[in-house]
Amino acid sequence: MKNKLLWAVVAAAIIYTVFSYRKADGVDIAAADLVLMNGNIYTANDAQWTAEAVVVKGDKIIFVGSNMDAQTYIGKKTTVLDMTGNTVYPGLTDAHTHLKWVGQRELGLNLQSIDDLGQTVDKIKAYAENVADGDWIIGKGWIEQKWSDQRFLHKSDVDDFSVNKPLVVTRGGEHSILANSKAMEIAGITRGTPNPEGGQILHDENGELTGMFVDNAMALIRDHIPVPTREEEKKSLQEGLDFMSRMGWTQVQEAGGSYADIELLKEIQAEGNLKTRLYYFMLSGEEGAKLLERGAEYSDDNMLDIAGIKYFGDGGLGSRGAALLEPYEDADGKGLVLIDGEKALAVYIEALKKGIQIETHAIGDYTNRFVLDLYEEAFKAVPQGERKFENPRWRIEHAQIIHPDDQLRYKELNIIAAVEASTVKADLYFAPARLGSERLKTAYLWKSLMDQGIHVTAGTDAPVEVGEPRVEFFSLIARTDFNGYYNDDWNIEERVDRNTALKLMTINAAYAAFQEDIRGTIEVGKKADFSVFDKDWMVIEPIEIMDSETVMTIVDGKVTYSR
Template structure:
């Protein structure tokens, strides 16, 4: 192998010197603490050699010393180098819009949340709607849903619509409810719920499908706004060391814009886009066929089957422990899911299905088990997105069917304060059960579900190995038997996430012939205390052999 590489480099150098044509010399980045995966095993190195966008070799500086005369040499100054991190489940447009709107994440009371919204509205008087995201009543002292009245006191002349942190509930003021035509006589839509007071009046909180009653009245984004949001999101992700992202549900307008941007080389990181199964033009997009550009790949569809645990919309087999008359909401019936699978697999597309509650996961596994061999999970790599609450006895079914578990570690540490209340002790045995999944040979592709959670992947790595929040609580970790090792967690954010997006032959590890996508960080995650992983800072992000982000 070494002789072959030497011959290749020598030929490239001779060509460069003999023709006078300006060609890039190979680059040797040495003096690093490098980590990657090879055949599923962790491998260390201190030098990486790449030419243009392609990796030629990794190894020790001594092994690659003979190649130095033919390369540009860069001293890594002892920094830690990892494969570019892959977020296997995020919402790019949503992240960009979140960066453009009022951010309500982490606020610990309804009153403080309303104050933040009021200040934003006052600073943005020309906005037609006051929009925001991130409130979470679980963090509040009373843990109760907010009401329209608190918003009405500060903003009565403009509609206000604020998405809950998980995106499965929304909070409106009276103006927004009025524009949506919601009153005492408005029925709950299928798959949704209007929260009401004792007199039957809408309180202002809408769950799942009911949210569309308000959202359909919000003026649609124009192309310029979409472009701005995408660019903000791209830049933010790259600064965090994310070199590839799986976009969990793009509508037709975003799909068209992604194709346009890709054609103009305006997408700076690798995007694996899932078509939105909710878009009425789904089959139009499917008929266009698979897309495989250097920075854009499209061959999957995102579907929903239930809501979220925090808003009690996740579909459970038995009632919620803290609401005995509620089993959550199934947004898609088994018959409808079966029809979706038939349509999507007819075009050879992967299906990535949101399922949080055990009833939803059970239904998805049942429907996936009915697929013929050529459209099965083992061929098309179908995924369950989140897989948060699963009957323990059904976890081995993931591996048997070849279903990928697309999970988000920070969901566990965000949900731990309410998951026990919602589920009770017995159901927690199959909740956020990463170790059980791995022990049953299930492939886990990790992500963050940004902007539901922060996009920083080191928060996810920290949560996966400690089962603790950002304050390193609880001390021993929540459900600590489900912890992952650092190597297992990193693998789920790199090569296994690449596999989940049919990109494992090009990215996810730093091996000969793959793309030179990597990051340099300020701490060695395999040497520092695990509770410090969430403090890691990204110093440089390299994509396609080019440094596109640096803090220096």
């Protein structure tokens, strides 16, 4: 009996000794929670670019290296995931998403990726049949550039089958809508209704309404759509989260939300269904003012951070809403600036003092200059020492057409260019016509900005685009459509190499959210976020990337999506 007790004590001592030696960076790794084995792992960390295995304890990575070394971390309660045949990337971030709109698109009439006008109208018609008289037909995502007849939708396309049903279908760029005659009747729009500031009501050559409303004119119709119920809003947000997680994203940087949505997102979080991290920008105006008052809110686990304010500086290039320094090549006019500079500057100054991040949508070269001027003025008004963050990491979203005189100002002012690569496969059809070949050289700059030492990150702008990592990665390295097509003047040399593309979607996006120390690479001490796909994007033909599928999405060491 005594002997047995003695042996038990000795055995316990041995086990204790063995386990207490198994420490890494002060973390007791006696029982790793999760081990990814046999992986084709890309870390986005230059010091150790590839690995076979990753070990996770709690929400953190505690080891990156070989299968053999990882074995020693496996205990009884460790979950071991065999990654054979799959490729593991650092948790991917979409640096620019409109989460609720993505959910609304997925749940409603989705007109995305239909390459034919007739089929688009047929889909609207089929949907309309199930809508009761008096109820609204609401859809999203149509885009004319691949139709043989490259024209905007017209009220006459839809009026026949929607006599008693008001209809609004948003064009892919999210900067214009088609309304039917019933919707215009409800809104009290006639051919004499004047354009609102920053918006356009389109008329045909006879002065007749076409049903198209651009930028600020969209509100004339949209304000009459019944407000969705709280439950509907929550459902849209949940669908957006589920969709983005399914696509393989571990973080979404929201480009214009509200506190009402935050309340719903907190409910979703309490229910355990917040599947991707959210880094949140409030829409300017009322929501932005609330944020200025309340201050930024960072969560302990960085699952839901309310960080900044989003401004819309102009419209899109497709709908000719982008504000240009010189007129459009294919139409009269220079587009529209949507920002009141004086009001914005007052907010920017407050934000700088309080450590609230600013991001401003700027597509045209006029708007890029306008916003850089405002940022510069704010920086002068609030010198270092009076700011919460010395480098506030303010961003320009899209940063799409930048006059040569303004490109270096991004560097001088330390502004992040948050580009949308996924949109080029559509834009390359109309951008040459809108801009002409000279000005096209100043558009969609990626590589040259990075070469000048400017911080660049990448986002999809979903639901303007579907919102897929594979499309974003493909677009960054190919810069063509899916058939390899591009226009002769299309600065193809602005595409980036694969390592850079991976960084743009991981560590650079983390930097744009002040999170480069905790996320963005697969490195010891960082958050255990991984995006697992069935294909190796770093070696296959670019177009094959489009055949790859999400295998698994892991956030904070927890599997949030599995195929």
